[in-house]
Amino acid sequence: MNWVINNISWLKDVLWVLFTLIATLLAILTYRRARYTLLQPLRSEVVKRQTEVLVELLDFVSVEKGEFYFDLDYMGIAACNAFDLLTTYNFKLTDDKISKAVQENIGGFMLLEDSGPTKTFKVHRSPFHEQLFDDEKEFENYKKELNDQIEKGVVRMEKLYLTKTHQKTIQKINEFIANPFMPTKIINLLETLLADIDFNLKNYMIPELKKFILQAKSFNSSEENPLHISYQAIYNSFIYESKSHSPTIKDIRKEIREYLLIDKKWF
Known part of the structure; x- marks a missing residue:
């Protein structure tokens, strides 16, 4: 005490x-x-919104069913550009209906040359169609120049047409990337996917189309003896050489499953 x-x-x-x-x-x-x-x-x-966008992306990159490759429409791009090149080089074809389908499917293009406007377009100076930017004679001279070059084994391409389906898919990927609820890891994978798509078009699609035109030149096409083209064969050759998107898509799906705890035991 x-x-x-x-x-x-x-x-x-x-x-x-x-x-x-x-x-x-x-x-x-x-x-x-x-x-x-x-x-x-x-x-x-936030979790609710993120879950919604991730579930949507998971469905979008459905690699098992091959739906994503159809959405990229490499086949359509090959067909549209092959037909455009055949027309530019004055080949005679058996199928005269594909022209309308090509025009309906084109949704844009990728410029491949930096200098000046493309000479294979008929561009109007006036919105009232009063005067063409390139007259008919200049256009025909340009096509003659292309044919002279192809005899030397040189194929010039000013542009690569892109289909509406392809453009819609690219826009959708960009929307996923811009979504504020998208995790950074998945954004990086989506950007890799876009870079691979661009790489395939520039480094595999364009050379494949040029090779196709050089091969077509060995055939003497005319009104009496038109060319019969298998556009599927051009696509098959391209897809065999091009970079596969499957590994990146699988990585995207794996990241999504981890974020959504799909494979976790709840009890």
Whole structure:
């Protein structure tokens, strides 16, 4: 008892420190719990939105059914550009109906040469179609120049047509990339996918089309002896050489499954 009386001063200080420490810890825990409670609705909404966009992307890159490759429409791009080149080089074809299908499917193009407007387009100077940018004579001279070059084994391409289906798919990928709820890892994989698509078009599709025209030149086509073209064969040759998108798509699907905890045990 005497010891307590003699040491009451510093015991009081110690007890006050302990009381203050406990009160501080309780305040921190209370604050964290309150903050968690306040932010929980926001977090729940973010998770909900993120889940929706990831499920949509998972369905979009359905590699098992090969749907994504159809959406890229490499086949359509090969057919449209092969037909355009055959027309530019004045080949005579057995199928005169494909022209309408090509025009309906084209959704844009990729310029391949930097200098000036493309000479294979008929561009009007006036919105009222009063005067052509290139007259008929200049256009025919340009086509003659192309045919002279092809005799030397040189095929010039000013542009690569892209189909509406392809353009729609690329736009969709860009929308996924721009989505604020998309995780960074998946954005990086989608950007890799876009880069691979562009690489395939520039490094495999264009050389394949040029090779096709050089092969076609060895046939003497005319009104009496028109060319019969298998556009599927051009696509098959391209797809055999091109870079596969399957590994990147599988990585995207794997990341999505991890984010959505699809393979986790819930119980």
